[in-house]
Amino acid sequence: MKLRDNLAANLKRIRREREMSQDDFAALVDVHRTYINHLEHSKRSPTIDVIERIAGNLGITATDLLEEPPSKPPQL
Amino acid sequence: MKLRDNLAANLKRIRREREMSQDDFAALVDVHRTYINHLEHSKRSPTIDVIERIAGNLGITATDLLEEPPSKPPQL
DNA sequence: ATGTGACTTCGAGTCCGTG
DNA sequence: GCACGGACTCGAAGTCACA
Numbered sequence: 001m002k003l004r005d006n007l008a009a010n011l012k013r014i015r016r017e018r019e020m021s022q023d024d025f026a027a028l029v030d031v032h033r034t035y036i037n038h039l040e041h042s043k044r045s046p047t048i049d050v051i052e053r054i055a056g057n058l059g060i061t062a063t064d065l066l067e068e069p070p071s072k073p074p075q076l
Numbered sequence: 077m078k079l080r081d082n083l084a085a086n087l088k089r090i091r092r093e094r095e096m097s098q099d100d101f102a103a104l105v106d107v108h109r110t111y112i113n114h115l116e117h118s119k120r121s122p123t124i125d126v127i128e129r130i131a132g133n134l135g136i137t138a139t140d141l142l143e144e145p146p147s148k149p150p151q152l
Numbered sequence: 153a154t155g156t157g158a159c160t161t162c163g164a165g166t167c168c169g170t171g
Numbered sequence: 172g173c174a175c176g177g178a179c180t181c182g183a184a185g186t187c188a189c190a
Contacts, residue, residue: 007124022172032166032167034167037173038165041175045163047164048124052077052078063139097154109154110154110187113156123163123164
C-alpha cells in the first residue's frame, strides 16, 4: 500500500525533524502512543478523519502527509 | 469533516464528468453501489486503502480525490 | 437510478503490558 | 525511548431491503 508507506515515512521524518519521541508526538497529534508506532510501521490503514486530525495538529495539510516523501531514492 | 466533504464533492463531480450512474461508477472503482452513495453524501470515513483503490481505478492520484474541489466558492 | 437505516464481520484505534 | 504483543471497544467495510 503506497499511501500507507508514504504516511509512515512522512510521520517519521516530521517527528525526527521536531526531535520528538513517539510518546510526545502521539500526545501532540492526539492519538495513542502505540497507534503512532503502528502508523510509522505501515501496520494500519487510518481513516481520513484521523489523517485530518493529525495533519491539523501538525499544522500541515493532509496532502503533505500522504504525498511522496521528499528524500526517497528515485523509482525510475 | 473537511476531507470527507472534499472527497464527496470530487467523487460526484468526476462521476458526472464521465456521465455515469452510481451503479456503473461503483463497478468501475470496484466498491459496492451503496457505498459510493454513502461516500458522495459524506456518511462514511473511508480508510486510505479504499481511497487508494478508488483513485487507482480512476487513473488519478489520491490527492486529487482529497483536495479542495475546483468549483468551490473562493475562500479569499 | 438514488438515498437511507440496519445489519455482520473485521480491522481501526486504545490500553495494558514486556524485552 | 522504541518495538511488539494480547485483549478490548467501536466504527469502517461491505451488503441488503426498502422507500
